Amino acid sequence: MIQTKGYAAQSPTTELAPWNFERREVGPHDVQFSISYCGVCHSDLHQIKNDWFPGIFPMVPGHEIVGTVTKVGDHVKKFKVGELAAVGCMVDSCRECENCKQGLEQYCLVGNIQTYNGRGKDGVPTYGGYSNTIVVHEDFVLHISDKLSLPAVAPLLCAGITTYSPLKHWKVGKGHKLAVLGLGGLGHMAVKFGVAFGAEVTVLSTSAKKEADAKKLGAHKFVVTSDPEQVKAVTGYFDFILDTVSAEHDMDLYLSLLRTNGTHICVGVPSEPYSIRPFSVLGGRKSLAGSGIGGIPETQEMLDYCAEHGIVSDIELIDIKNIQTAYERMLKGDVRYRFVIDMATL
DSSP states (O other): OEEEEEEEBSSTTSOOEEEEEEEOOOOTTEEEEEEEEEEOOHHHHHHHTTSSSOOOSSBOOOOOEEEEEEEEOTTOOSOOTTOEEEEOSEEEOOSOSHHHHTTOGGGOSSOOEESSSSBOTTSOBOOOSSBSEEEEEGGGOBOOOTTSOHHHHGGGGTHHHHHHHHHHHTTOOTTOEEEEEOOSHHHHHHHHHHHHTTOEEEEEESOGGGHHHHHHHTOSEEEETTOHHHHHHTTTOEEEEEEOOOSOOOHHHHHTTEEEEEEEEEOSOOSSOOOOOTHHHHTTTOEEEEOOOOOHHHHHHHHHHHHHHTOOOOEEEEEGGGHHHHHHHHHTTOSSSEEEEEGGGO
16 A cells, blocks of 8 residues: 555544545556645535535545656556646546446446545545545546646646536637636636637626736626626626536526526535526526536546646645635635645645
8 A cells, every 4th residue: 555645634523634544556557646736626625514415534635636647557558657647526437337438427327436535446435635646547647738837737627627618518609708607716717718719708706806807817898796787787698607606696696697598507516505586597598507527538628728728727826734724715715716735845
């Protein structure tokens, strides 16, 4: 077994703290890489607090993981020692169902294996990227370009693909009016991709203070949703709304901003169920949809697209000992726009 250092929550009521654990030895098809940086996702906090479902403890969070390959199995063909590598939100799937065969492992009908807070096919709990090394089957390890800032690439493994995938699926691009609801870790990536794909992008936010940042990221318009006049001006205006908000919000209000046949796409995950009036979707034949991350092929496509177009996340690099402060600031929206842990501080 491989001795590993990390940070873990021992229970839903304890803060993250140093914890040593073991990872499996490198098998014939496995890749081991040292972790250089790991992004901090809002879902990390949700899961260590049992906001969505009972967790597996001790829990080592982190699914935006980048680093350098240190060892490969005898049968590995896709990676070599010394190459950059990355792992996102999942580390395996059944590989045999209809979805997996289509490269949609994120929707594995048996259930994919999450990078942390899951169990491998051997029944052993999975531990994430708040650690110094990781071992993953080569089919779930991704190539990353050395052209981009490595710490700024890390959030692409979740925030990036979570916004790229729905925009590609719904073919959002030139001629479309796209609203991005919320300007945080997910929202700022949605703006970057929406602009790159050629859509007219409007940021919807409750905070007027974010307008300058939205425009700097490339947004064409900005609407303060607490201002009735601004809301009225965009009622029935958008083809798509990409909803990145992880807190409770008025879905009926935002559905009213869609034009006929418009689609509201949820990628944020509030702790409480949505409340929606039926007429909010009946009037105008509107669709309420959702999207998870992307499959492995699409995630690689996204990483390659980002390398070609120079797209990375806007980040704040932190020492791992400051993770609790980072969580507190994240809850307040006090980050532009993703915390990334420098694992050298471990």
